[in-house]
Amino acid sequence: MKALVIGGNGFIGYNLVNLLLKENHQVRIFDRYPNRFMPPLAEVENVTGDFSNHGEIAEAVRDVDWVFHLAYTTLPQTSNDDPVYDIRSNIADTVQLLQECVKNKVKKVVFISSGGTIYGVPQSAPISEDHPTDPICSYGITKLAIEKYLHLFHWLHGLEYVCARLSNPYGELQNPDAKQGAIGVFLGQIARHQPITIWGDGNVVRDYIYIGDTVKALLCAAQYDPAAVNGPRVFNVGFGEGHTLNQLVDAIKVVVGPQVEVRYTESRPVDVPVNVLDISRAKKYLGWQPEVTLEDGIGKSWQWINSLQLK
Ligand SMILES: NC(=O)c1ccc[n+]([C@@H]2O[C@H](COP(=O)([O-])OP(=O)(O)OC[C@H]3O[C@@H](n4cnc5c(N)ncnc54)[C@H](O)[C@@H]3O)[C@@H](O)[C@H]2O)c1
Structure with a gap:
């Protein structure tokens, strides 16, 4: 096509x-x-x-x-x-x-x-x-x-x-300097030896x-x-599973090591508290299902972020 x-x-x-x-x-x-x-x-x-x-x-x-x-x-x-x-x-x-x-x-x-x-x-x-x-x-x-x-x-x-x-979505080519995309932004901050910034208390749940x-x-x-x-x-x-931002940081630490500093700032009114998608319809009709786990996906993303040699 x-x-x-x-x-x-x-x-x-x-x-x-x-x-x-x-x-x-x-x-x-x-x-x-x-x-x-x-x-x-x-x-x-x-x-x-x-x-x-x-x-x-x-x-x-x-x-x-x-x-x-x-x-x-x-x-x-x-x-x-x-x-x-x-x-x-x-x-x-x-x-x-x-x-x-x-x-x-x-x-x-x-x-x-x-x-x-x-x-x-x-x-x-x-x-x-x-x-x-x-x-x-x-x-x-x-x-x-x-x-x-x-x-x-x-x-x-x-x-x-x-x-x-x-x-x-997250992974290769996600701009670490963008205004959205927690995983790309966090990994970019870690690569630059900067603290991660979380809006709110880190209990917001998302489907990565x-x-x-x-x-x-x-x-x-x-x-x-x-x-x-x-x-x-x-x-x-989506993946069909929810992770809080704090859980996401824990998963990132497994990949990049424990030296990750987290700073919490004020929550934003635009952020809904929970968002996890039911993907059974896509599985049924599109014959599709996600395969890459959060841990593996963070590993791939980290490898890519490192290839950028961010300063
Ligand atoms: N990234 C996410 O978290 C996410 C989540 C849900 C939905 N989406 C949607 O997916 C789509 C793609 O998102 P992305 O993350 O790849 O964004 P991105 O900013 O990386 O890519 C968007 C591309 O569109 C181009 N573009 C924007 N306005 C244009 C215009 N007026 N004329 C020509 N080109 C233009 C940009 O140059 C850019 O290359 C968007 O519709 C976004 O709303 C993104």
Whole structure:
């Protein structure tokens, strides 16, 4: 198949592109910037452009079978600062993309939604896809709205899609200087001999999934044919197990050694106390399940962070 990966030079995108190439798919990357750690891949068609530019997106969507939509202008923790920007830049530009997908008869759109924010404060855990959706950040609301537009475009135009409600991915190419991604940030701080900073008391529970398992789920989502099995189009993608931040630090210490200094600061209103996803639907319909344990995944991440020789 020929795949367009929008945001293909980011953390998840670049890992996905490598998997697609390994599986002998053709790839076009559409991104504003090159990957910050890796050189451009020779076997990929690299298109530099901005997702908000209608003409550039219309051109990028030509002659592709699959569109993976990974570009996003906001993060959970910053989205509440300017919800109008979040709405304009993410919802409107994605609807523009969907119109181009219909025109170009794209076979499948895979959208990376957010299992971590879309449900809000959970009433129960693990959280299934049928759990109420009451996000406590604008980012969760715009992700949810885009899921609804995908449903609408399927209803109106037969555009086929899958939404992957992703939990907390980590692993190779996760930027240690980013504003999200606890494992990458913590390992970066340790590599620089700095203390780890935890917001709150460290009892916040999250569902960490290794990047290799994450991108396999996205490929399975592209290959899955919901119409053939009368199946769902929205899936949780996580490991399905919860760890507190304090437990995460203990797991990191097993890999990097015990000399890890932890500092606790004030908790953030945007952080839900618990987020663990029920992944039984993805196991059943996508024929996928995560394989890399937290300990092994932290080991792989630590090896990669060390290769950066951070100062
Ligand atoms: N990383 C996570 O913890 C996580 C969790 C759940 C969902 N997601 C979603 O997964 C997707 C990918 O996340 P990531 O962690 O790989 O992010 P990332 O920032 O590493 O990568 C995003 C890529 O998109 C590109 N991009 C952003 N805006 C663009 C624009 N206007 N035009 C062209 N390119 C643009 C960036 O240059 C970057 O290369 C996002 O939609 C994000 O919301 C991420």
